[in-house]
Amino acid sequence: MNTADLPPERRRRGRPPKQDGAHQATRERLIRTGVAILTEKGLSAVGIEEILIAAGVPKGSFYYYFGSKEEFGGVLIVAYASYFARKLDHWFMNEARLPLERLRDFIEDAKAGMARHGFRRGCLVGNLGQEMGTLPEPFREKLHDVFLDWQARTARCLQAAKEAGQIAAHEDCDHLAAFFWIGWEGAVLRAKLERSPAPLDAFARGFFAALRL
């Protein structure tokens, strides 16, 4: 429910409304900072204090913005997933390019993004997925759902490629999209380990070879 729908008098009573500008700006800064740190280090090894310091938010005020570290983690997953879904749509729905070239454009953009951060930052969802042995169990379904969403967007792009005759009619685009995301996350992991774009290129080359007509 969007609190903008609440009648004004309800929004004035009790503690300051959560939509208070400064409160909201600080909360968003914590989310942005949290996403940046978690793409590098995951969640298990990161203390809330590290995120507060990086965001320039006073220690001890964390619980004014989030109920728990677990709730914060859930918010970061949603924020990253929707940021990334917009990024995928930007590339995959670019009608100026043939569908497979849109996928190549996404790959090039991801490579440039990783290079910009010295290949220290990877994928928040991949990092947390790898950490499920130590994370709260409810994260499992959230993370899996994010992959399913990205795969569905990718499958639509591959379906368009099939309709454009770029991949064979017998290919299963859902299977191919799952194959892409399973392997791509491995490639991001290796690119971080090697501090190099080579694993991203190696996976892309293999993936497009699997698609060849």
Add this chain to the structure above:
Amino acid sequence: MNTADLPPERRRRGRPPKQDGAHQATRERLIRTGVAILTEKGLSAVGIEEILIAAGVPKGSFYYYFGSKEEFGGVLIVAYASYFARKLDHWFMNEARLPLERLRDFIEDAKAGMARHGFRRGCLVGNLGQEMGTLPEPFREKLHDVFLDWQARTARCLQAAKEAGQIAAHEDCDHLAAFFWIGWEGAVLRAKLERSPAPLDAFARGFFAALRL
């Protein structure tokens, strides 16, 4: 240097020799337990105490066996890498099977191994690779070298497949082996997340599609 090469009188002086049977047995138990826990949880989120308790070794005695948590981590990487290299050789050098079937046998064995542990345990090297943002920098080269070793063993199996006419003569077996390990680690990550063999099967299907003549 193997201490068995030292003259006997040197081995009797000072503190008890490290080759003392009980000492060695406890050290090996710590390594086995450490490998099991790290394949599930990685290193950053695991305390030495958790490993000592699981191994039934008294708290406080850790430093009798290892100089530091970092040294212990390095020993676990070596132990896991050599265990895994033997496993790869077992499957990849099985002359009773055609080379690509050897790779399929390895995949089936890995699936069965993950299933046996409820898909909670993955790859120690993949886990630590994902954690490089928080691990000691010297681990990076160690982990990368392990992947290069596994890739070299896999490339030899693929080379045999090429010689047997199972893959096209123009394929680059080193590239294919890198593609396999980049994607396979992603598949192991997803299999842990989903607690299911489906991602391993999905990656294998895509990989073998990329090899088709």
